[in-house]
Amino acid sequence: MSLGSRKKMWTVAFLTAAVMTTASACGGGSGGDGGGSGDKVKIVFSYWGSDARQKLTEQALKKFEEKNPTIDVEGDFSNWDSYYEKLATKVAANDAPDVMSIEIRGLSEYAGRGALADLAGKVPSADLDQQVLSSGQVEGKQYAVPTGVNxxxxxxxxxxxxxxxxxxxxxxxxxxxxxxxxxxxxxxxxxxxxxxxxxxxxxxxxxxxxxxxxxxxxxxxxxxxxxxxxxxxxxxxxxxxxxxxxxxxxxxxxxxxxxxxxxxxxxxxxxxxxxxxxxxxxxxxxxxxxxxxxxxxxxxxxxxxxxxQPAMYYTASAKSEHSAEAAKLIDFLVNDPDAASILLSDRGLPTNSKVLAAVKDKLPPVDQRTLAFIDEIKGELSPITAPPKxxxxxxxxxxxxxxxxxxxxxxxxxxxxxxxxxxxxxxxx
CATH class of the missing domain: 3.40.190.10 (Periplasmic binding protein-like II)
Structure with missing residues (x-):
């Protein structure tokens, strides 16, 4: 990925945002219209990856909507090369997606700019690997929940x-x-x-x-x-x-x-x-x-x-107009066996012990070997913390x-x- 300098990336984002803001509604990625059609709330979920990941994610979002009929989720998919430029521009324009995928290298950057909500107490985390979960903290606040580990x-x-x-x-x-x-x-x-x-x-x-x-x-x-x-x-x-x-x-x-x-x-x-x-x-x-x-x-x-290390994190926009729904989507993605049964190891092996136990037998043979490998070396691995901006x-x-x-x-x-x-x-x- 070629991002150029961080300062240049954000400078371009804010200049672009200045133009966009005159025509865009304020608030986090849901259009500011109360969301969706009828009584439904619409939230936006941004992520990057391959075509295969996009298909799996769409299936998972559909399952979430089935379980939460009052919420519509719009997937905002990008390829890796353009993801952060696109995200920086939206954040600068106060039009950030409600739920954002961020890797560990970008966590301090976005948390430090006030773009992320503190998820402590908003997303159930008792069954998540606590050491891995702590890697989503910046200055003591839980800005991110890990999708899975690798x-x-x-x-x-x-x-x-x-x-x-x-x-x-x-x-x-x-x-x-x-x-x-x-x-x-x-x-x-x-x-x-x-x-x-x-x-x-x-x-x-x-x-x-x-x-x-x-x-x-x-x-x-x-x-x-x-x-x-x-x-x-x-x-x-x-x-x-x-x-x-x-x-x-x-x-x-x-x-x-x-x-x-x-x-x-x-x-x-x-x-x-x-x-x-x-x-x-x-x-x-x-x-x-x-x-x-x-x-x-x-x-x-x-x-x-x-x-x-977490394969990536789920984070929520600090300016989302639908923070409860955003937290509910993150909860589903990390704590619901139905989501794990679809996503499997695409975003790393689940860190929720109960979810992993529920889907372990459904993992393809290749993922079973990945799980066995991680289990074998887990005692040799060092803890990881979010790097600086x-x-x-x-x-x-x-x-x-x-x-x-x-x-x-x-x-x-x-x-x-x-x-x-x-x-x-x-x-x-």
């Missing part, structure tokens, strides 16, 4: 490994050096597949840094050292030099094409890093039974660095500076210094 993990295709005469590693003990060497052996094994592929997600760097005793975010500053950033880049540099991962230009092309066109999904690669809830889509695309693995570790690392820009900043290093446009030392400068500026606002 973990950033290594995915592997055993069939591709076998063709290259290699076996799945012992993910309880493997190191980054062992992963690099395995990727090299796969690429050189004559099976026609690449050993690994690049993913610019900051979660990878966050895990790597934690293994070295560093935090990605240390309060309102970046906690990474230059040495850690350089060591992290060196992993990709080694893979590229050994032709065990695609050249930077090819990686950029694959990232633009999306997960379903990744090397792993097209059986042209053996290993890649993805969120655990993406196992289903990647498995379907590949037609193979893919395996979830723990991330490799730094040799001697005291911590795995992996963490359990500016985190929405971090993937863009990290990818841009990584590209400059991997394409040879700058040195790792200069690139690391530039990344830290830009990242800290983004947090400062």
């Amino acid at each position: 973990a950033f993990s290594m995915l592997a295709n055993p069939s591709v490994l076998e063709k290259s005469k290699q076996k799945l590693p012992d993910d309880k003990t493997w190191t980054w050096d062992q992963w690099i060497n395995l990727a090299k052996q796969i690429s050189a094994g004559g099976g026609g597949a690449m050993g690994a592929e690049y993913n610019p997600n900051p979660a990878w760097l966050q895990i790597f840094a934690a293994q070295r005793g560093e935090k990605f975010y240390d309060g309102n500053k970046i906690g990474l050292s230059v040495d850690t950033i350089k060591a992290w880049w060196n992993i990709s540099q080694q893979l590229i030099a050994a032709k065990a991962a695609p050249e930077p230009a090819k990686s950029a092309e694959l990232l633009t094409a999306g997960p379903e066109q990744s090397l792993l999904a097209t059986n042209a690669g053996a290993m890649g890093m993805w969120w655990s809830n993406q196992l289903n889509a990647l498995s379907k695309a590949s037609g193979q039974e893919l395996e979830l693995l723990r991330m490799p570790r730094e040799k001697g690392a005291p911590s795995a660095g992996m963490f359990l 500016g985190a929405l820009q971090m993937e863009d900043i990290l990818k841009r500076n990584t590209d400059e290093v991997l394409f040879g446009k700058t040195t790792p030392d200069a690139g690391a210094q530039k990344f830290l400068s830009e990242a800290n500026a983004a947090i400062a606002g």
Whole structure:
């Protein structure tokens, strides 16, 4: 996702809003007309994703309307690339959707701008995983309820490994050096597949840094050292030099094409890093039974660095004219087995223990394996908290500076210094 600078995004949003406001009704996304037709109240629910997610969401919203005949829900769907620009413009124009999907990187941003309602006491949460629920808090207020959980993990295709005469590693003990060497052996094994592929997600760097005793975010500053950033880049540099991962230009092309066109999904690669809830889509695309693995570790690392993170959150507009109905929709999405039976693991595995128990047997085999994997590693995972404002820009900043290093446009030392400068500026606002 390319958002540009946070300040620029909101500046554009407010300028656009200034034009829109003269023609728009005030209030949160329901048109200000009392909502809907007849005695019905209309609320708007915004979210992003694939066509498959849109179909599942529409089914879930239809079920909610059946159970709540006085409420109409209008789904406001966007693709990922345009979601936050669109949402920022609506929030700036006081026309925010009543219920908004937000990822953890955007939580402090929107809460800090007064855009989100405090949901404490409004959405039942006794049966939700309390540690995961606490990640939806900013300055002690419960602005967000997690949709479900996942973990950033290594995915592997055993069939591709076998063709290259290699076996799945012992993910309880493997190191980054062992992963690099395995990727090299796969690429050189004559099976026609690449050993690994690049993913610019900051979660990878966050895990790597934690293994070295560093935090990605240390309060309102970046906690990474230059040495850690350089060591992290060196992993990709080694893979590229050994032709065990695609050249930077090819990686950029694959990232633009999306997960379903990744090397792993097209059986042209053996290993890649993805969120655990993406196992289903990647498995379907590949037609193979893919395996979830723990991330490799730094040799001697005291911590795995992996963490359990909400796939996304449900939040409510602070300016919604129908806050009770908005809370009722969020309650349905996280606490009703009927919703979970439709959505399954699309937004991560349910965090409501009773709901998960009710739908566990309905989960497809792939999701059953995701659940088993999360259960197996849960004791190794670190708690997660919402990062500071500016985190929405971090993937863009990290990818841009990584590209400059991997394409040879700058040195790792200069690139690391530039990344830290830009990242800290983004947090400062």
